[in-house]
Amino acid sequence: MSVSVTCPAGFVVTGGGASVRTASGTYDPTIAIQASYPLSNNGWYAQAGRMVGGPGEDWVLTVWAICAKPYQTTTAKSE
Numbered sequence: 001m002s003v004s005v006t007c008p009a010g011f012v013v014t015g016g017g018a019s020v021r022t023a024s025g026t027y028d029p030t031i032a033i034q035a036s037y038p039l040s041n042n043g044w045y046a047q048a049g050r051m052v053g054g055p056g057e058d059w060v061l062t063v064w065a066i067c068a069k070p071y072q073t074t075t076a077k078s079e
Contacts, residue, residue, distance in 0.1 A: 002035075006043035007067035015066040016044030023058040031059050038065075 007013050018036045022028050028050075035047040044065035 001049065001061050002045065002047040003061050003063040004039055004043055004045040005063050005065045006039070007065055010069060011067040012041045012070055013038050013043055013065050014068050016046075016064055018044075018046030018048065018061060018063045020048045020059055020061050023060065028057065028059065033061075036063075 003018075005016075016036070016038060018033050020028075020031045020033060022031070030051045030053065031048060032051060033046060033048045035045065037045055039045045044063055046061060046063040048059075048061045050059070
């Protein structure tokens with residue numbers, strides 16, 4: 001399973017992450033995050049999967065992006 005999230009217009013991604021949990025909210029060591037990284041400069045992507053032999057309970061992959069507005073600089077011109 002893979003999920004991606006994007007920042008709102010005018011924002012850039014500064015970080016992000018992912019977590020997995022079972023539908024009942026417990027930890028299952030047979031579910032692993034396989035990838036988690038920024039998408040260009042405007043989002044975050046993550047992928048997770050179940051290893052062979054794990055229990056059959058449903059699970060959830062949650063992905064988040066930390067977004068910020070870029071700092072605008074101005075240059076003063078002296079006369």
